[in-house]
Amino acid sequence: MARQLSLPALLCGLVLAAVLSFGAATADAQEREIRCGMCHKDVQFDSTAHADVACKDCHTNVTSPRHKAEDLADLSGDAMCAQCHTMAPRAVGRSVHADQVGCMDCHGDAHSMLKNDDLTSPMSPVGQVQVCGDCHRGQEGGGDLINAFVESVHGRGLLRSGLTASPTCSTCHGGHMVFPVEHERSPTSFKNSPEMCGDCHQYIYDEWLNVSAHGAAWQAGDTSTATCIDCHESHSIKDPTVGLDRLHMADECGDCHGDLYNTYRGGFHGKATDLGLVTSATCSDCHTPHSTLGQDDPRSSIHPDNLQAMCGECHGDVTMAFASFNPHINPNSPDDNFYVFIIAMAMHALVIGVFGFFGIHAILWLQRGIVGHMRGEFLGHHSPSNTYVRRFKKRDISMHKLIIVTFLLLAATGLPLKFAHAPWAHTLMAWFGGVENTMFLHRVAAIGTFGYFVWHLVVLIRRLAAGEKGLFWGPNSMTPQLKDGKDIVAMFKYFLYMGPRPAGDRWTYWEKFDYLAVFWGMMIIGGSGLMLWFPNFFTEILPLPGWALNAAYVVHSEEALLATGFIFLFHFFHTHLRPESFPLDPVVFTGSQPIERFKDERPLEYQRMVEEGTLEDHIVPAPTKEQMRSIHFWGFVAVAIGLALAVGIFTALLIY
Structure with a gap:
């Protein structure tokens, strides 16, 4: 009858076998050190992964200490490794690396090979980036992939923060059994990549898989849906x-x-x-x-x-109305919201109409002005004079200066948002210190705009209360009248050399347009801006529907384009850039202009002053040279800023 071994006896046997095995390995190592080390003194083997492996375990074809050097090469490196590591070479042989990469290409020289968990090993998490990069950096796009990984959140965690648990090459692509990216057995394929990412990001994977529409579509086999690497990319994950x-x-x-x-x-x-x-x-x-x-x-x-x-x-x-604002609305489509569509079309028509009319107006005036300048028709406009006629009070000059500063600031801080796709928009934002600073400055300028508007209304009310006549009708009024229509027709005849220039009065039709545009602008751009600034107030107190905010955004954007484009192109042309005034008309800063130019441009007002005996009351000293130098400097700065923004508008519309 066979004897049954007791548990203590069995444990003693196992310990004895381990001791004998270790003793044999130690003896082999000693033999190697004594016999092989006599010649191969440069081989340092004790600190490697194979410290307990005898030389003859790998070099099985060497049977004598007096072997020839070529005997060492008879057995290839992969075949040598396969004697112990039987599965790894077979896996590599079925992978994308078959017949291309050998064991030592990745793991290093056999005599200095380290264990994978050694931080200095080529196959350590950090070492893999360099080893894989040695080959894949030379392939098309390979350098981008390796560099992208280094700068990714995974790469920074591994290489900068020292988190060895961060994913490295083999984590996603596998170790020996590496398949092409889209191979059905590859961890990185569409079919397998979510689970691969889920190995680390388990909670996110469960949420995506069991809750999201993307996860449901992936489970149903819909190859058009998004998986992890579609949104987060593969190597350059941020x-x-x-x-x-x-x-x-x-x-x-x-x-x-x-x-x-x-x-x-x-x-x-x-x-x-x-x-x-x-x-x-x-x-x-x-x-x-x-x-x-x-x-x-x-x-x-x-x-x-x-x-x-x-x-x-x-x-x-x-409010619920605020929440019904549509962030994805297409204002040019009646299917999204018909009311917003109608408002958008009306604003487009307004912009096209104003730009079209005044564009033709400016082009015709420019060619007529050039011809007039060549004929010497405007000699009196540029000749020095000691007699000036006052046109504006100090109050008006101060108000216009405030208008210039606030309007330029509104344009410079608002246009980058409208044309955010243009490179110059990013540059302007950087100059202002970022988007939040720019928005703050835009609102400060808006407050200044409301301020001068209220200031002007108070002035009008006081003038009306004082019994001043002609505020709403007559030659001194800004109200459009029949004469303005006649002057428009006469002006086009003048442009086309079909008649004389119409006699000007206190205000011309284009100056009235500029003035009334401010009132229009305050209602349209100011009102829409307040709605966007305080959406909760307008959707709760008034209350307005959510689509009204969409309409306000369209109106504010289009009116901003209309206002800035008109001022920087047509107002600047009418005031400063036409041949009669070029390069700058300082009247709005000085408040006065030479009497020769006054008589030529506004003969009706001049004649009325003579007849009423009030001309002498309006005669003022000429500005000093110091005043004119300061005026020209700041005037040129303002015009230059406006023209630069106008160029930005056109490049954004036509190029970007």
Whole structure:
């Protein structure tokens, strides 16, 4: 009968076997050190992964200490390794590296090979980046992939923060069994990549898989849906919650949702993120990043029942009307909102009409002015004079200076948002210290604009209360009258050499247009700006529907284009750049102009002053040279800024 071994006896046997085995390995190592080391003194083997492996275990073809050097090469490196590591060479042979990469290409020289968990090993997490880069950096696009990984959140965690748990090459692509990226057995394929990422990001993977529309589509085999690497890329993965990296996530969503991406970029949120406002909403802020669902799903963040809570995360306690604002509206499509469409078409027509009329007006005037200058028709305009006629009071000069400063600041801080796609917009934003500073300055300029508007209304009311006549009718009034219509016709005849220039009075028709445009602008651009500044007030107190905010955005944007374009092109031309005035008309700064020019441009007003005996009351001393130098300097600065912004508008419209 066979004897059964007791547990103590069995344990003693195992310990004895281990001791004998270790003793044999030690003996082999000693033999190697004594026999092989006599010749191969340069081989340092004790600190490697194979410290307990005898020389003859690898060099099985060497049978005598007196071997020839070529005997060592009879056995290839891979075959040598395969004697112990039987599975690894077979795996490599079925991988993308078959017949291309040997064991020592990755693991290093056999005599200095280290264990993978040794931080100095070529196959350590850090070492893999260099080893894989040695080959893949030389391939087409390879350098970009390796460099992208180094700068990614994974690469920074591994190489800069020393987090060895961060993913490295083999984490995603496998060790020995590396397949092409889209191979069905590759961890990086469409079928397998979510699970691969889920190995580390388990909670996010579960949320994406079980809640989001993308995860449901992936499980159903829809190859057009988005997986982890579609949104986060593969090698250049950034932290989507930090700084500018989160703002670029919209570009990833736009790869699939092109129409929605375009409308997002056309709205405030998209333009603000394009300019670097990190607090502005991007796709994941509204739609959630990993539990994205359709609008009809009650669990969706954009379901009507959840909109107030979603919008309130950024905007506080918002009304339902505010939450119904459509961030993806296309104002040029009647299908999105018919009211907004009508308003947008009306604004487009206004911009085209004004630019069209005054564009033709300016071109014809320019050619007629050049001819008149060559004929010597404006000699009196540029000749020195000691007699000046006062046209504006000090109050008017101060008010116009305030208008210049606030308007230029409004344009310089508002146009970059309208044309956020243009490179110069980013430059301007940087000059102002970023989007938030720019928005602050824009609102300061808006307050100044409302200030001078109220100031002017108070002046008008006081003049009316004092019994001043002619404020609303007559030659001194800014109200358009029948003569203005006749002057327009006569002016075009003058442009076409069909008649004399119409006799001017206190105000010309283009000056009245400039003046009344301020009133129009304050109602349109000022009112729409206040709606965008205080949306909760206008949707709760008034209350207005959410689409009114969409309409306000369209109106504010188009009116800003109309106002800036008109001032910088046509107002500047009418006032400063036409041959009669070029290069600058200082009258609005001095408050007066030479009597020769006054008689030529405004003969009706001059004649009326003579007949009423009031001309002498308006005669003032000529400005000093110091005053004129200061006026020309600041005047040229203002005109230069305006013209530079005008160039920016045209380049943004025509090029970008």
